[in-house]
Amino acid sequence: MACGVGIAYSGVSPVSILLGASIAGGVATPVTIGYLIRLASDPEVMGDHAIPKSWQVAAWAITVLIGGLGLVYLLGQIGG
Numbered sequence: 001m002a003c004g005v006g007i008a009y010s011g012v013s014p015v016s017i018l019l020g021a022s023i024a025g026g027v028a029t030p031v032t033i034g035y036l037i038r039l040a041s042d043p044e045v046m047g048d049h050a051i052p053k054s055w056q057v058a059a060w061a062i063t064v065l066i067g068g069l070g071l072v073y074l075l076g077q078i079g080g
Contacts, residue, residue, distance in 0.1 A: 023077065026070035033063045 007014060037059045043050045051059070 019077070023074055026073060030063050030067035030070065033059070033066065037063065 007017065037051075037056060039045050040051045040059075041056050
């Protein structure tokens, strides 16, 4: 509540705060997914439940896609 009051009196636009949060989330998501893929692929961590190579390839492809789309969005916000 105090944070909301502070933002209201600071003069900062809530929309710009939301935009910044969405950009931060878009940058952090592929990094976090990458760490999760590495953990899920590691037999020392997962034992017999480690994901197979085909799932790793699919997961990395999706991660690259998400990262690329986040980059396109970020560049569109900066340049547009």
